[in-house]
Every structure is written in structure tokens, then in C-alpha cells.
Amino acid sequence: MTPPRAGFDAPTCSVMTRRRVVLSVAAGALSASTPSWTRAAGGSGPTAAPVITGSHGIAQQVLTASDVHISDYPTVEAIRWMGRMLERESDGRLAIRVYPAGALGRETDTVDLTRFGALDITRVNFAALDEAFPATRVMALPYAIDSTEHLRRAVDGGAGERIRRSFERRGLIGLAIYDSGARCFYNRVRPVLEPHDLAGLKIRVPPSDIFVRLLRALGANPTPLSYGEVFSALQTRLIDGAENNWTTFYTSRQFEVARFWGESRHSYSPEALLLSRRRFDAFAPRDQQLILEVAAQSVLYMRSLWDRQEAASRAAVERAGVRVNEVDLEAFRRAAAPILASYLKDPELAGLYRDIRAVA
Ligand code: BDP
Numbered sequence: 001m002t003p004p005r006a007g008f009d010a011p012t013c014s015v016m017t018r019r020r021v022v023l024s025v026a027a028g029a030l031s032a033s034t035p036s037w038t039r040a041a042g043g044s045g046p047t048a049a050p051v052i053t054g055s056h057g058i059a060q061q062v063l064t065a066s067d068v069h070i071s072d073y074p075t076v077e078a079i080r081w082m083g084r085m086l087e088r089e090s091d092g093r094l095a096i097r098v099y100p101a102g103a104l105g106r107e108t109d110t111v112d113l114t115r116f117g118a119l120d121i122t123r124v125n126f127a128a129l130d131e132a133f134p135a136t137r138v139m140a141l142p143y144a145i146d147s148t149e150h151l152r153r154a155v156d157g158g159a160g161e162r163i164r165r166s167f168e169r170r171g172l173i174g175l176a177i178y179d180s181g182a183r184c185f186y187n188r189v190r191p192v193l194e195p196h197d198l199a200g201l202k203i204r205v206p207p208s209d210i211f212v213r214l215l216r217a218l219g220a221n222p223t224p225l226s227y228g229e230v231f232s233a234l235q236t237r238l239i240d241g242a243e244n245n246w247t248t249f250y251t252s253r254q255f256e257v258a259r260f261w262g263e264s265r266h267s268y269s270p271e272a273l274l275l276s277r278r279r280f281d282a283f284a285p286r287d288q289q290l291i292l293e294v295a296a297q298s299v300l301y302m303r304s305l306w307d308r309q310e311a312a313s314r315a316a317v318e319r320a321g322v323r324v325n326e327v328d329l330e331a332f333r334r335a336a337a338p339i340l341a342s343y344l345k346d347p348e349l350a351g352l353y354r355d356i357r358a359v360a
Pocket of ligand 1: 068107123124125180205206226227243244245248271
């Protein structure tokens, strides 16, 4: 079975008509006080993207982007959409070339490459950022977010903006925060209804302390692996299961091996679209603004792709015979509560958490 195409070609909104809304986002992103990025990223200053002759016959700067997902995953499609909009609005001077399927490396590695300016753009999950960018933790924490709608309100509000701004301190521009749905547990051994059903199971987690600690608190045996290793680890029984959203479960084909899915919805850890600050600073102000505008608009495009693809993925997985069950959510919440509480001892995270809960 081939995962369905996202099938969403036409841009849904015009960059120029939304200029005013987006300009305030741009102003926010640009108004940071003198950045420490030059020092933090160990760099010697801005670097321009390579210039080639584009399809319009004029010099074109092509930004290279990386994503671990397959070519028609919503995040990859959103970056492509950005590229088309950039090309159109810059009269062919700017473009993006995206390398999907982890061709340019693991998420944690592409974050470093982007900070140092060897890569222009990377799209990674917050779970890959929580060590280097602690503000991101708040949106990955167990049961901090109630639903996709809640996540969207938090992303669009003050918490989302503060988290995006926090990337500037370490060599990155937070272009956008995208949806990633609810992460749930799945495995090849048995249905999971209560935390104790996870006892003794080897469950893959992203390389993130939050997820390692959560799985331990739930009684499982957490196994941190990078995303590209999960499918074969499941198939070779190195692990018994993992946790992720419907779209990833489907497009990675893990559903062919892990036949039990429990709706734990324990994390809505979203995606970050990050641009190298070195690249950004090498652009003229009008191009900087255009990039920020287009990125802000790609969020809306991504959301419509996400809603469709998440529903289509779930339907395909159910058709393929995976056993799906609700879990005792209260029991999971209770078991995860000490992890949440321990992170919220940090005053910065506690403040962000209050903002997020205020829009629940
Ligand atoms: C997916 C994210 C991807 C992560 C992956 C993971 O979209 O960025 O790499 O989870 O669990 O949902 O590693």
C-alpha cells in the first residue's frame, strides 16, 4: 500500500494580502536584542546561500532544507509550498530545495548543521530540541496539551512566540511551529489500556529526557533511537513498540509490524521549522521579511494538510487491521504527573505552562 499523497497543490492564500498580519510576526522575530548567535554558533558572520541561475534565467539563491519524513508527508509538503511561494513572490530570486527521508541526517545532527550554517533549513520535532532549547520542553511535556485545537491556540499565542524567539539565542530563526497530532503508544505484543500494560516492554522513544523519563514512570523500558532506526528495530524485535502520531505510524509503515495501538494521547510535541541565523542575516531586509511572511503562512497550509492526512492515515491503519483501543486516560495522567511537575519547577517553563493552560 502506498501512503496517500497529500494532494494539496494550490496555494490557499496570497502572501501579499496577508502582509499586515504577518508583518507583526516578522517584527516580533526580528526585534530581539543583540543576538548572541555569532558567539554561540561559533561563526564568523552571515553566509549567503549559493547563487545559481534559476528557471527565470536570473540569479537564484536556493535554500537547502532537511526533513526526516517521506516526500509527501505534510511537513515536507509545507516546506515545498513555502519554496513555491518564495519563488513567486521574489520573482524567482529565492527558492528552497528540500531533501526528505532523512537524506541529510538525523534530526539532532541537522539542528547543529543549521546552527553552524552548513544547512539552511531543518524541520524537526520539539523532542529533538529539548536539551539545547529548554523552552520547547513545555509543549512536549506529558498531558500539557489537550488537543490539536489547544496546541494551535498555544502556538498562535504568546507561548508559541516566546518559544520561537528562544531559538535566536543559539543560531536559529524559529520560522514556524507545525502540528504533529497526539502521540500514542503502539506495540507488537499486546493491547495497552493501563500504564501497567507497558511493564517490561521495550518502547522506542526519541532521544529526549522527557520521553525517557515518562516511559520509565509508566513502567516501560525506554529505548532512545533516532527516527530512521525505528522501523527496522521493530521488525527485528530490538524493540517491542514505540509511540507516535497516526500520520507517522502510517507513513513509516510501522503499522505493518506493531498491531496494537492505545489512544494514550500523552504528548502533542509539535514540529519546528528552523532557519540558520547566519543565512538569515545575509539576506536583505525585504527578503528576510518575505521569508518570515511565507513561513508564517505555511502554518495554515500545513494545518489543512495535517487534518486530512491524519484522518486518512488513521483510516488506512484501521483498514489494515491494527487493533485500536481507548486507554484509561486518568491512570496515564496520574502516572505522568510527577514528570510534568518536576519540569514545571523551572520558573520559565512554569510561566509558559500557565500561558498554555490559559488557552486550554
Ligand atoms: C514524528 C516527527 C519527527 C520525529 C519523529 C520521532 O514528525 O520529526 O522525528 O516523530 O519520533 O512525529 O522521532
